[in-house]
Amino acid sequence: MLYICYKKCTTCKKVEKLMQDKKLSYQTREIDKENPSKEELKKWYEESGLDIKRFFNTSGKIYREENLKDKLKEMSLDEKLERLSKDGMLVKRPILIDGDKFFIGQDVKKYIESL
Template sequence: MLYIEYPKCTTCKRAKKYLDDHGISYTHRDIKEENPTAEELGVWYPKSKKADIKAFFNTSGQIYRGEGIKDKLPTMTEDEKLTLLATNGMLVKRPILVLEDTVLVGFKEAEWEEALKRNGLL
């Protein structure tokens, strides 16, 4: 399993603590040092079961707000959105947990617990 985070993010710290407290091993990746590629995001998005790729955008981030991305998204294709996300890790919502059957974006403990149980990790 792959765990992607921005180490300074408080939500990411809570998610990582959750994994560590439950003895779950994972491969760690710093989103700022190694941004997800458009290809990775293209695979993860369908596995996330999110209705819209917008769920992968860090809508509260400075870059998202500063560059007016909210206003640009409605006219962009899915490929353009994936390419944009891949340009800067700070545009991507985190943490991301990549499991065999699903991809979790953001940390909601109940959602993570259910997915980890389904994958035999809890």
């Protein structure tokens, strides 16, 4: 399992504690230090079947400051992926990749709880 998180995020901390309590084996990647690439984001988007908006941290400072709520409507998929790849803090978290399964946001906790 690959767990992509932001160490200061309370949701990420809770999910990681849950994973530790369940003694799950996983690798951690800090999203603020190792930003997902455009290629990774595109792969995750295509494989997950989720709307691209789900990949944006809509409650984050950058999302609000750049008024992305309105701008996303006019952006192409390629432009959205490019923007996400430029700053990990803009990407929704946590993210969990377990083999061919992909989870983002609150779905990560639900999946871990189901194991």
